[in-house]
Amino acid sequence: MTSPVSSQAQENAPAPWRSSAVAHTATTFQDGFWGPRLQAMREGALPAIYEQMRADGHFDNFHKQWDGGVQRTPYVFWESDISKWIEAASYSLATHPDAALASLVDEVIAFLVAQQQPDGYLNLWYTRAEPEMRWSNLRDNHELYCAGHLIEAAVAHFQATGKRELLDAACRYADYIATVFGVEEGQRRGYPGHEEIELALVKLYHATGQARYLRLCQYFIEERGRRPHYFDSEAVARGEAPADFWATTYEYNQSHLPVREQQEVVGHAVRAMYLLSAVADLARELDDPSLQQTCERLWLHLTSKRLYITGALGSSADNEGFTNDYELPNLAAYAETCAAIGLVMWSYRMLLLDTQSRYADVLEQALYNGVLSGVASDGTSYFYVNPLESQGAYHRQPWYKCACCPPNLARLFLSLGQYLYTVNEREIMVHLYAQSTSTIELGTHKVTLHQHTNYPWDGTVEIEIEVTEPVEFGLNTRIPGWCKEAQMSIAGEEIPLKLRNGYACVRRVWNSGDRLVVYLAMPVERVYAHPAVRATTGSVALRRGPLVYCLEATDHTTPLHQLRLPRQAPLEEHFAEETLGGVTLIKGLASALESGDWSNTLYRTTPPIASEQVLTAIPYYAWGQRAAGEMRVWINEEL
C-alpha cells in the first residue's frame, strides 16, 4: 500500500535546516548503476584524458611552442585541463590506490610546481608566453580561473595523499594573489572574468583552516560588479574601448551588477554556476541571509524559467549561456555538459545551506540526464553540448580542443560519493539513492549505510544500518519531487511518512542490521513544459523516476518528427538487459504520419494519414551510442 505524498504530514522548517558535507571517500560503489560507470572513469577516462592532453601538446607546448600570439593556440586555459585531471586522479587515488597513477600525478604536479615564480605566481600561459602581460586581462583570459583549478587540484591531492607539494604551491600562489587584489591602496580591485577561484578558495580554507582564503573569496564576490567597473578600467589600460567588449555585456560574466543585486541568472552558464556555487558556500560560511536569499532567488529563476527538462542549461551557443526566459530551443540547445556539472555543484551547496528536497531533485535531474549524457558508458567519448534534439549529424567525440568537459566529468564522477549524504550532529540526510556503502561520522559514532537498490531502474531502496553499538539519530530520506506515491517500512512494518522539506524523517535508536525500506513509485510519466516555452508546444516528454527519455532513429521507421504520441496511449516499460548496457525502455503505440500517398505534392488540403508505429524511448543519457541518427526528447503529442 502506497500513500500519496501530497497527503502526508509535511513540516517545513522556518529556519535553514543545515547539514555538513560528507567526504566522497566515505562511499564506495562496487556495482549497481554507478559502479561500472565510475570504473570506466577510472580506467577509461583518466588515462585517455592524460594521453589526449599529451598528444594535444598540453605539456610540450608549455615548454616549446607558446608564442603569445593573439590566436592563443593552445588556449590560454589549457592549464586548467591539467589541474582538473590532477583533481580527478586524486579522487580516484583516494578510493582506489594505484601506484602508477600516483607516480604520474606526482610527475605532472612537479611539472606544474616547477613553473612557480619567486613571488608565488603560477600560471603556465603567462609565464611562458606573455610574462609582461600578467593580470592585464582578467575579463577574457582565465588567469584566476586557472588559479582556481590549481587550488582545487591541490586540495584534492593533499586530501587523497597527504602530500603537500602542490598544496603549498597553491597556498603560496593564493597568498600572492591576495597581495595583488583587494581594496587596499596599491591593490587591483579586480576579479575573475571566469569565476572559479572563489569556490576553490573555500576549499582551500577548509583544507588549511586559514581564514584569509575565505576572506579573499569574499573579496572577489563582494567586489564583482561594483562601479567604477574594473573591466572598464582594465580595458582602458590595455588601450581598448570598454564598449568594444566582444561579448557586448557584462552579464556575460555576471559582473553587470553586484551579486546581491542580481535578479536573474544571466550570461555564460558555467560561469554563473561556478559563481553561485561560491556564493552559496560564502552564505553558509558567513551565515549571511542576504547572500542566501540571492542564491534562493537566482535558483528559483533558473529552475522556473531557464532550465531544460534534462537539467541542462545555457541555451545559446553565442554566449554559451542564457538568453531569455522560456527560450529553450531543442535542436539549437547549447546545454554545455560543464554547465550541468556546475548546476550539480551549486544545487549541492544549496542543500548544505538548507535541506530542501528541491535542491537534491535538481541535482539528481542534472546528474542523471544533462551531465550523464556528456560521457559514453566507456568514459572515453563525450558530448560538449547536449541538445534535446538532433537531426542525425551530431556525434560524440573522444576529445575537444577546448576540452573542459572530459576532466570535469571525471572529477565529478570520481567524487560522486559526496553527494549521497549530508550530516549534522543528530541526523543523516539521504539525498541520492544508489547501490553503495557509506561510512559516515555522526558525532562520535561511525554509521555505515548499505543501500541495496536497483535504482534508477527500480524505486525500492533498502537502507541497511551497520553500527558498532545502537545509536539514536534521524535518518531523513528524500522523497523526490517526481514521486507521487511513496512508502516506508522497517522490518516489514509500514511506517508513516513524516515529511520535512520533502524528506521523510525517521528518528529512532538504530541497531546493526536494521533495514529501512523506501519504496518510491516510479511509473512512466508524461511531462509538459510551461506554455511559454515555444520549442515544446504541442509536445510531451517521457520521464520515469529521475530519468528523462528520448527517441532515437534506430528504433523507428519514420523520421521522429512524424511520430505523434496520443495523450491517452498506454505506455509500457521493460528492462532490456541487452540494450545500452541494460536500460528500462518505454514503449507505446504512436501515430506515424505517412508520406507514401503524397507523390510529388508538397502542400495539400487533405491532412496526412497516419499508421500505428511502436514508439520506443531510451534514457536520454544513453543516446548517441548506437547507429547514428535523429534523436528527440520532446515528442509531438496527439490530443
Next chain:
Amino acid sequence: MTSPVSSQAQENAPAPWRSSAVAHTATTFQDGFWGPRLQAMREGALPAIYEQMRADGHFDNFHKQWDGGVQRTPYVFWESDISKWIEAASYSLATHPDAALASLVDEVIAFLVAQQQPDGYLNLWYTRAEPEMRWSNLRDNHELYCAGHLIEAAVAHFQATGKRELLDAACRYADYIATVFGVEEGQRRGYPGHEEIELALVKLYHATGQARYLRLCQYFIEERGRRPHYFDSEAVARGEAPADFWATTYEYNQSHLPVREQQEVVGHAVRAMYLLSAVADLARELDDPSLQQTCERLWLHLTSKRLYITGALGSSADNEGFTNDYELPNLAAYAETCAAIGLVMWSYRMLLLDTQSRYADVLEQALYNGVLSGVASDGTSYFYVNPLESQGAYHRQPWYKCACCPPNLARLFLSLGQYLYTVNEREIMVHLYAQSTSTIELGTHKVTLHQHTNYPWDGTVEIEIEVTEPVEFGLNTRIPGWCKEAQMSIAGEEIPLKLRNGYACVRRVWNSGDRLVVYLAMPVERVYAHPAVRATTGSVALRRGPLVYCLEATDHTTPLHQLRLPRQAPLEEHFAEETLGGVTLIKGLASALESGDWSNTLYRTTPPIASEQVLTAIPYYAWGQRAAGEMRVWINEEL
C-alpha cells in the same frame, strides 16, 4: 450550381501547347486589387528608390569615392540597382507618360552611357575602381550580372520611348562581350557567377532581331559547368586556390554541372531562378526538348520539395538559397523577395513553353504571397527576406545597402500587365484574374478584354469582350489548382468546363459585349505540408483562393505558438474594409494554452489547460504593417 473540377472532361496535350507573350503595355489596371498597388509603385517606389540611391551615393561614388578596396563598399553590383530602376521607370513611362520622370531617366542613362569605354566595355565599378581587374573574377563580382541588367534596362527604355541611346550602348557592350567570351581561340570560356545576362540577351535578341545575342546567351548556358571548370582556372589566375571558394561548392552558382545534367535546384535561389528563366527562354527559341525537359525536371523538383507555401524559396541565409529537400524552416526562412520574383519570371517562361495551369498556379502563388509581402502598400518599405514566422523583431525597411529588392519589385509590378495573358494565332490564354483592361493582337484582330472582378477577394470574374467585328477564337481560362468547384457561363447560360492542361477552353465567334463569367469557388481551406517538412509538423496553414494567410500578434491576446486551431473548427471569412486597405479576414475559435495556473513551475505532469480565443488571420502579404509583433503562417493544429 458549380461543378467539381476533377470530374470535368480533361484533355491533356501530348505536345507543348505554345503561346506567345503579350506586352505589359497591353494592359491597364485602373482600380481593383492592383490599380492602387501599381500606382504606389509609380508614385511611391520610383521616386523613393531614386532618392535612396542618390543618398547612398550610387551616383556620387562612381565619381569620387570608390577605391576598390577589398571591402567593396559600395557594392560592386550597385550599378544594377540603377539599371533596374531605369527598367522599372521605363515600364511606367510606357503606360503613364511623365515628362519629369522621362527627363530624369534620360539624365541617368546619360550618366551610364558616359562611362562606356572605347572598346564598348561598360561597368561602373571596374571602370572607376579596378580598371586593371576587368573580367578577373566572374565567379564573385557580378560583372556580367550588371551587364545583364544594363541590357534589360536598355530594351525596356527603347520599347517605352523609342530612344536608342542606351540600347545602342548595350548592343556595343554585348558585341564586345561576345568578342571576349566564347569557344574560339583567344576567347575566355567564362560565364557569369551570378546569372542574369542570359535572359537579358534573349530580350536584346527580341528587341533587335539580332541572332548573335541569342547565340551569346546559348554560349553562356551551354558552357556553364563544363570541365575544366572556368572558375577553377580563373581562381588560379588570381593566385587563389579554387578549393578556397568561400561558398565551398559550385552548386552555389549552379555551375557544378552542365545545365542539362542538373537534377535538382540548388544554390543561391535568385541565381537559380535567373538561370532557369533563360534556359526556358532558350528551350523555346531553339525548340530544344532536352533544355525543356531540364526545366520541367527542375521545376518539379522545386515545387515538390523546396518551395514555401508562400511561393518563396531559398530557405537558408548562409547561401541565400536552397538546402535540402523538405528543409523549409519558418522562423529562419530566408525566402528572399528577389527569389520569388525570379520564380514569377521562370514560371512565366515555362508557361510560354507549354500552357500548363501548374505554371500559372505557381506564378500566382509567388506573386500574391512571397513577392507581394516584399513591399508595403505604399510602395516604400520592403522586406528583403520573407520568413513565415516572426517573433516580433523583424520589420520592414525603407532601403537596404544591398538593395536588390526595391527596384526588382518595381520592375516586376510595373510590367505586371504582361502576365495576365499569352496568345497564339487562334487562342488567348487567361492566366491571371484581375480587374483590368487589355488589348491583345490576335492575328490581324485586336481583341479587348475587360476583366470585371473583385479578385482575389471574390472568385467571380466577368470577362467582357470588345472587338471591332465578330472574331472566332479560343478563350482559355485557367482553373486554378486551388479551385475545387468552378463554373462558367455566357449570357447567363452555364457552359460545360472543357479542360485542357488545367484551362477551360471556350472556342466560338465572339461578339462585342459578350461576357464570359468564370466563377471560382474560393472557400477558406486548411492546407497541410508533406510530412517530411519538419517545421510544419502538426500545423495547418489557411488559404483562400490564391492568398495564404497568417496570424499577427496584434489580433491575439496570447503568444501565437500557444494557439491551437481544432481541425474541425468552423472558419468564417468577412471583408474588412478598414483593415490593411481592405482585406478578407478569416476568423475561427482556437484553443489558447493558458499559463496562469503554472506559477513557478516549468515542467509538470498535468497538460496545460486551454481556453477559447478568436483566431484572426490576415493575408500573408499584408503582414508587418500594423503594431509590431509576432507573426506565423503555420498554426498549431488540434486534432
